[in-house]
Amino acid sequence: MDEILLVEDNPDDVELTLRAFRKSKIANEVVVARDGVEALDYLFATGPHAGRDSNALPQLVLLDLKLPRLDGLQVLERIRGNPKTRLLPVVILTSSTEQPDLLTGYSLGANSYIRKPVDFQEFVVAVRRLGLYWLLLNQPPPHPPA
Amino acid sequence: MADRRRRRLSHTAIHLTAALGLVVVAVTSFAAYRHSTWLTAALIPSILLLISSHALLARQIRRHEVIERVLHDTNRELESFSYSVSHDLRAPLRSIDGFSQALVEDAGPVLDAESRGHLDRIRAATQRMGRLIDDLLALSKVTRAEMRNERIDVSEIATQIAGELARLSPNRSVEVTVAPGLVATGDPHLVRLALQNLIENAWKFTGRREQAAIEVGATKDEDGMPAFYVRDNGAGYDPDFAAKLFGPFQRLHPASEFPGSGIGLATVQRIVHRHGGHVWGEGRIDEGATFYFTLS
Numbered sequence: 001m002d003e004i005l006l007v008e009d010n011p012d013d014v015e016l017t018l019r020a021f022r023k024s025k026i027a028n029e030v031v032v033a034r035d036g037v038e039a040l041d042y043l044f045a046t047g048p049h050a051g052r053d054s055n056a057l058p059q060l061v062l063l064d065l066k067l068p069r070l071d072g073l074q075v076l077e078r079i080r081g082n083p084k085t086r087l088l089p090v091v092i093l094t095s096s097t098e099q100p101d102l103l104t105g106y107s108l109g110a111n112s113y114i115r116k117p118v119d120f121q122e123f124v125v126a127v128r129r130l131g132l133y134w135l136l137l138n139q140p141p142p143h144p145p146a
Numbered sequence: 147m148a149d150r151r152r153r154r155l156s157h158t159a160i161h162l163t164a165a166l167g168l169v170v171v172a173v174t175s176f177a178a179y180r181h182s183t184w185l186t187a188a189l190i191p192s193i194l195l196l197i198s199s200h201a202l203l204a205r206q207i208r209r210h211e212v213i214e215r216v217l218h219d220t221n222r223e224l225e226s227f228s229y230s231v232s233h234d235l236r237a238p239l240r241s242i243d244g245f246s247q248a249l250v251e252d253a254g255p256v257l258d259a260e261s262r263g264h265l266d267r268i269r270a271a272t273q274r275m276g277r278l279i280d281d282l283l284a285l286s287k288v289t290r291a292e293m294r295n296e297r298i299d300v301s302e303i304a305t306q307i308a309g310e311l312a313r314l315s316p317n318r319s320v321e322v323t324v325a326p327g328l329v330a331t332g333d334p335h336l337v338r339l340a341l342q343n344l345i346e347n348a349w350k351f352t353g354r355r356e357q358a359a360i361e362v363g364a365t366k367d368e369d370g371m372p373a374f375y376v377r378d379n380g381a382g383y384d385p386d387f388a389a390k391l392f393g394p395f396q397r398l399h400p401a402s403e404f405p406g407s408g409i410g411l412a413t414v415q416r417i418v419h420r421h422g423g424h425v426w427g428e429g430r431i432d433e434g435a436t437f438y439f440t441l442s
Contacts, residue, residue, distance in 0.1 A: 095236045120246075
């Protein structure tokens with residue numbers, strides 16, 4: 001499944017990220033989760049997503065850090081703690097470049113850490129490169145045994 | 147200030163009582179040596195004095211612990227404040243910039259030139275504010291950073307910084323002189339940052355000189371302490387406004403002439419103060435500027 005899970009609570013950021021994908025000709029389906037709980041429900045097919053096939057994982061998770069309920073770092077910890085999602089590529093996409101966030105993000109097993117620039121044109125460039133790398137160039141991990 | 151005086155007073159009290167206690171003990175020992183009957187009588191005040199000195203010491207330590215805790219809490223609040231600034235203040239800026247850009251792209255053809263110009267101004271202002279936030283954060287990081295104390299080769303660092311600037315602007319011709327053998331003790335990262343700000347300033351403000359010259363050297367301050375300086379023959383500044391030099395976001399030149407957010411010297415001052423040193427400048431309009439700093 002070639003979809004991207006975008007975990008982002010700010011509707012403006014969602015809109016702008018989708019726009020950046022469109023402008024970068026990234027046609028993958030984007031699923032948006034508005035907070036950490038929703039993201040985990042989607043990934044593990046629980047709660048409102050209980051009917052979903054939990055073996056169908058997105059190709060890439062774009063994870064904001066500051067989220068309502070469960071924050072991004074807690075989400076990452078749960079993702080890495082579950083054998084099914086242990087290897088799932090997760091890119092932190094956030095405003096913060098505070099050292100503790102970087103340190104904890106990488107320590108918890110983030111694959112990459114990208115700061116959202118204020119300049120939208122720079123953001124489009126960042127999203128294009130990110131898509132090129134993670135969706136085309138990078139070899140995804142093999143599917144875990146069901 | 148009052149705090150420092152109180153601390154000094156109680157330190158003196160501790161030392162005085164301890165010294166008095168010692169004198170009494172010495173006298174007692176001497177007396178005990180001759181008349182053993184004195185012994186018990188004289189030992190009591192000496193023991194009392196020692197006890198009171200310990201009580202004072204203990205109170206002092208407790209006070210220090212309270213101060214430390216307050217400092218710790220303040221630091222933590224500062225951390226979370228910076229975090230909010232870093233994250234929450236930038237988010238709306240991204241929206242303003244992103245949707246202005248979307249308007250330019252989607253509605254550009256139906257907008258007249260003036261309206262497109264307005265959108266450009268909105269975007270420029272947004273990005274300026276983004277830079278200001280970044281600079282403010284960088285400044286607060288200087289205050290929060292853990293300090294190391296190491297020997298620093300100032301000459302080497304200054305030479306590296308100048309070399310990097312020369313590499314980045316190959317069209318500039320600047321004569322940089324760094325005195326050999328300049329060493330200091332302090333935090334290597336912070337001292338480098340201070341030097342970088344000073345040398346970059348010198349580089350920037352000599353931008354209109356045919357024969358730009360920058361000199362990095364050492365001298366002594368009025369108390370005879372070693373001081374480093376960075377001198378340039380650039381635009382200088384109006385000494386009447388020298389008091390503003392080191393304030394954050396204070397600028398003595400219009401941004402159109404010399405770009406920058408006015409955070410450089412404020413950063414230098416914080417770094418120098420964290421080392422227990424002081425920083426000062428000398429300059430006149432169009433006659434260059436010299437910035438001095440000590441590190442202890």
